[in-house]
Amino acid sequence: MAEKFYREAIRDALAEEMRRDPRVFVMGEDVAIYGGAYGATKGLVDEFGEERIRDTAISEAAIAGAAVGAAMAGMRPVAEIMYFDFMTIAMDQFVNQGAKNRYMFGGKTTVPMVLRTEGGAGRCIAAQHSQSLEAWFCHAPGVFVVAPATPYDAKGLLKTCIRDDNPILFVEHKMLYGVKGEVPDEEYTIPLGEAAVRREGDDVTLIAYSRMANRAEEAAGLLADDGIDAEVIDLRCLKPLDTRCILESVRKTGRVVLASEACENANFVCEVAMRVNEHAFDYLDAPIARVCAADVPVPMSPTLEDAAVPTADRIAEAARRLVGKV
Amino acid sequence: MAMLEAVKGKVGTKQEMAHLLKQMMCIRAFEDKVFELLARDILKGASHVYAGQEAVAVGAMSAITATDYITSTHRGHGHCLARGGDLKLMLAELCGKETGYCRGRGGSMHIADVSAGNLGATGIVGGNIPVGTGAGLAARMKNEGQVVLCFFGDGASNNGSFHESLNMAGVWRLPVVYICENNLYGMSVSVKRACAVQDIATRCSAYAMDGVVVDGQQVLDVQATVAAAVDRARKGDGPTLVEAKTYRYRGHSRSDPRAYRTKDEEATWHDRDPILLFRKLLADEGVMTAEEMDAVEAEVDREMAAAEKFTLEESEYPSGDAVLEDVYAGWIKGRYGLERL
Numbered sequence: 001m002a003e004k005f006y007r008e009a010i011r012d013a014l015a016e017e018m019r020r021d022p023r024v025f026v027m028g029e030d031v032a033i034y035g036g037a038y039g040a041t042k043g044l045v046d047e048f049g050e051e052r053i054r055d056t057a058i059s060e061a062a063i064a065g066a067a068v069g070a071a072m073a074g075m076r077p078v079a080e081i082m083y084f085d086f087m088t089i090a091m092d093q094f095v096n097q098g099a100k101n102r103y104m105f106g107g108k109t110t111v112p113m114v115l116r117t118e119g120g121a122g123r124c125i126a127a128q129h130s131q132s133l134e135a136w137f138c139h140a141p142g143v144f145v146v147a148p149a150t151p152y153d154a155k156g157l158l159k160t161c162i163r164d165d166n167p168i169l170f171v172e173h174k175m176l177y178g179v180k181g182e183v184p185d186e187e188y189t190i191p192l193g194e195a196a197v198r199r200e201g202d203d204v205t206l207i208a209y210s211r212m213a214n215r216a217e218e219a220a221g222l223l224a225d226d227g228i229d230a231e232v233i234d235l236r237c238l239k240p241l242d243t244r245c246i247l248e249s250v251r252k253t254g255r256v257v258l259a260s261e262a263c264e265n266a267n268f269v270c271e272v273a274m275r276v277n278e279h280a281f282d283y284l285d286a287p288i289a290r291v292c293a294a295d296v297p298v299p300m301s302p303t304l305e306d307a308a309v310p311t312a313d314r315i316a317e318a319a320r321r322l323v324g325k326v
Numbered sequence: 327m328a329m330l331e332a333v334k335g336k337v338g339t340k341q342e343m344a345h346l347l348k349q350m351m352c353i354r355a356f357e358d359k360v361f362e363l364l365a366r367d368i369l370k371g372a373s374h375v376y377a378g379q380e381a382v383a384v385g386a387m388s389a390i391t392a393t394d395y396i397t398s399t400h401r402g403h404g405h406c407l408a409r410g411g412d413l414k415l416m417l418a419e420l421c422g423k424e425t426g427y428c429r430g431r432g433g434s435m436h437i438a439d440v441s442a443g444n445l446g447a448t449g450i451v452g453g454n455i456p457v458g459t460g461a462g463l464a465a466r467m468k469n470e471g472q473v474v475l476c477f478f479g480d481g482a483s484n485n486g487s488f489h490e491s492l493n494m495a496g497v498w499r500l501p502v503v504y505i506c507e508n509n510l511y512g513m514s515v516s517v518k519r520a521c522a523v524q525d526i527a528t529r530c531s532a533y534a535m536d537g538v539v540v541d542g543q544q545v546l547d548v549q550a551t552v553a554a555a556v557d558r559a560r561k562g563d564g565p566t567l568v569e570a571k572t573y574r575y576r577g578h579s580r581s582d583p584r585a586y587r588t589k590d591e592e593a594t595w596h597d598r599d600p601i602l603l604f605r606k607l608l609a610d611e612g613v614m615t616a617e618e619m620d621a622v623e624a625e626v627d628r629e630m631a632a633a634e635k636f637t638l639e640e641s642e643y644p645s646g647d648a649v650l651e652d653v654y655a656g657w658i659k660g661r662y663g664l665e666r667l
Contacts, residue, residue, distance in 0.1 A: 025467065051467065057497065062490035065456020066463050072445050073395060073464035073472075093487070096450050097457055104436040105446060106429030107652030141653050165655040193657075193664065240657055240664035247662070275663065 001184055007177040009151035010040040010116075013158035014078060016187070018048055021076060024162055027054035028063060028080025028116075037082050038118060038177045060086050064115060065093035068167070071113040072101065078162060084119030084171065085131045098167040099142030110165040114158070120211055120261055121309050122175035127297030130305075132210070132262035137169045138239050138271065144192065145238040147171040149213040151181035153236050156190030164192065173211045193240035197249070201231035204319045205249040207272060208259035209235040216259050218312035219319065228323055238268060246272065247280045254285035255322040259315050264292035286322045291315050327530060330538040333554050335385075335546020337611050344614060344622060346388060346545055350380040350601050351626040353404045356413060357576075359630055360403065360420060360434075364580045368638065369421050372449075373434040376404035378575035381600035382507050383408040385548025386475055386570075389556050395443045395465070395474045397458035400435045401507075401574070402447030405477055409444045411437075413633035423641035430644045431652075451512075452478060452485030455504070459491040462500035462565070473501040473559040475552070481512025483526045492567065496533035501559035503552060506569045507542065513578045514586040527569035535565045542570030543600045546607070573598075 004012070018024045025048075026041060032055040035042030045053040056063050060081055067079035081090050098111045121130040137145050144166050148154040154172070161168045198213065199220050208216040213234035220230040231249050235242065250256055256276060258269035273288045294308040337343060357377040363369035376383070383404035387396070398405040406416060411427070419426025420434045427439055438446030445461060448454045458476030465472035482488055483506055495502050506526045510517050517524060530537030536558070540551040548570055555566035573595035577584045584592075608614045650659045657664045 054498075057490075057493055059490035059494060061487050062456045062459060062494045065453075065487065065491070066460030066494060069397070069445065069457035069460020069462070070464040070467075071460070072440060072457070073461040073468075075464045075467060077460075092450060092453060093456050097448060097453055100436075101438075101446060102655065103653050104428060104432040105438040105440060106427070106431045108428065109438070109440040109446075110655045144654070166657075193666070243662040279662065 001182045003180045004151050004183040005177065006151045006154050006179050006181070007038055007040045009155035009183050010158055010172065011042060011044060013155045014041065015044060015047065017159055017162040018052060023074065023076045024078060025052040025054065025075060026078050026080070027056050027067070029056055029058055029082050031055060031080055036080070038174060040172070040177065060089035061093050064090035065097060067113045067115065068093055068098040068101070068111055071111045072109055076112050076162060078114045078116060081115060081117040083129050084117045084133050085128050087117060087133055090115070094167065095137070095140045095143065099140050103142060111167045112165040114161045114168050114170050116170045116172065118172040118174050120173040120175055121298045121305050124300050124302055124305055126300035130298035132260070132293070134171055134238055135262055135266060135268040138268050142167065144168040144240065145171065146192070146236070147210040147238055148236055149176065149210050149234050151179065151183050153190060153196065155183055156188055157236065160189045160192055163189070171210065175211055190236070192237050193242055194237065195242035195245040196234045196236055197231065197245065198234050199230065199232040201229035201253065203229045203253055204255040204257060204322055205231045205233060205253045206257050206259065206315060206319060207233045207235065207246060207269070209238060210261065212259040212261050212310060215310065215312045216315055219315035222312060222316040223319055226320065226325060228319060228325065230319060241272070243275050243279070246276065250276050250280040251283045254283055256288045257315060257318045257322065258288065258290040259310055260290070260292050261309055262293060263295045264290065265295050267292045289318045289322055291318045327534050327536050329528060329530070330536050332538055332540035332547055333550035335544060335550040337546065337607070337613055340613055343608055346384055347604055347608065347619060348622050348626060349384045349408055350545065350604065351623050352413065352629070353380045353383065353407050354601060355626050355630045356403060356407060356416065359417070359634060361576065361580065363421070371433055372579055373420060374401040374579050375574070375576045376401050378595065378599070379507055379509060379542065379572045380404060381545035381548055381604070382505070382542045382570045382572055385545040386505055386552040388549050389553035390473060390475060393443065394472050395445055395458070395461045397445045397454035397461065397474070397476050398447040399454065399477055399479060399482070400447060400449050400451070401479070402437055403434070406437050406439065406444060406447070409439065410442055411439060413629055414636040417633045417637040418641045421637050422643060423637060424644045425636070425641040452482035452487040454478070455482065455487045455491040459495050459500060459502060462495060462502035463498065465501050466498070471560055473503060473556050475503050475505055477505050477507060479512065480506060480508040480510065480517050480521065480526055483529065484520060492533040492535070492565070495565040496535050499562065499564035502565045503555040503559055504565060504567045505552065506567065507572055508569050509572050509574045511578070511586065514582070516586065525569065527567050530567040533567070535567055537567040537569070539569045539571065542572030543598045543603055545600060545604050
């Protein structure tokens, strides 16, 4: 099987879906000749031209809102907001218009759009270019939120998102674009609402998503050295959430560590914890633990950035505490 | 790109003129009924009444075809009716009934009929300007000759979404006619106090498009001016910013005592009631007699009464059990979170 970079997997998903359906098009800042700030749309303009790979002005509200309108008028736009941090400018259009139109109009319309963005720390570009804001969108009825951690998942899920009729926020991670992984040549898609069990184990469940899913896998390796057998679940899709996969694991291990790169306060993983509480309380042998980013604007200096964001060590540490082996 | 002169309207056939008159009368009757039902607390929530602005919606809508798109505003009953909206389904929607256009989920500020090309009203000032722009982008990409009428008010023209959208349309030459209904007030704050320019259409020069100011109380002038802009859009000559000078007779919403407007100003604009102006024009031009026009009004009254009966006596409220439906396509909240339908 071929190994592809995460950014190539995304590019391939876009190209395949655009070949398959003439209604699909891409728009965003620097997506055409520049190929995307992180290379995820590189070369697409050569095959599809400037009508379908559209460079926009720096107008996040218009980018998101035009995607809403184009979707309601029969197209299937894949719009890009270059940094998760800029979603604030696009929020009204995406959340107040796009997310709500189907419900407000009595179910008589769909808004089949994908809004791709990327977040996360790791490049020392600080507070306004490093955020993880997925909780805000998980909180908005009408929006789906997808956050793949591997090239395989990125491609399969993006294809599904483009074919889906809901407004979907597709959250990439700036530190994952350069990560390589196996991607099949044959056509495949991954359904929404399905988590991936990356590693099976009996002692403790580590649940994470995006870059933290990879760090959770690393943590599982560290824990194995201590004789602790960790199960790792990569959520992949935050909304719809694969509650059943989570509950099945909790029933087995009785211990849960949740990891997320977003700030700790009101983090999305609190929702996961609540679902475990609601449906699997009797199976818990210890309180649910979370390892999240510090409640600070992401700092620039590398030492501060590393201190603010969860590491594999800290995830492993949290698991050891639950198992009583600190 | 330049400021153009408004196009002077010409009287059409009796049938066409009667249709325009009837639409304006429908809107006025509907809005009067809405105001009454609000006072009786039968109609709940917010309703922003279009009375006084009828000529803008009716004139503009008569310049497009069934396959074109419109986007509307929180003051959108006039747009919806002029777009062919059914009085019954509209009143039912405003009263939150299951039989309404949006099954009671949207109400006054979110009324829509997407299948008829009305992409909806919105409660966010300026919220639909990017959406209308996107519909224009779709129209351009589909290349079937569709255009978009994107309505908004003077207040919205000061919102960031206006700037981003018109710039995008100007750069991409999108087939959108932006129609600013300048009724001189954004809620209680006058254009004099809120806008850096008083003729909002002059903002066109910032967006590589033509601008035109038209008397929003003259339905045929609005029709002709918008038709010229629609023609340019269909030919591929890009967007236009049309500003219709108009006035809302009621307050911003029902609870507004209108302390920010003078009685003199209101009287001046009542003298320019678009329905009365059109009646006078049709009489002067010998197109319709007073009796014929009265007959239209009587027909409107009958249809309005039927809509009231339909809404208040023949329509149910939605069941509370249905509250979770249609948030998503293909999924619904279940016991373990969202589940596939």
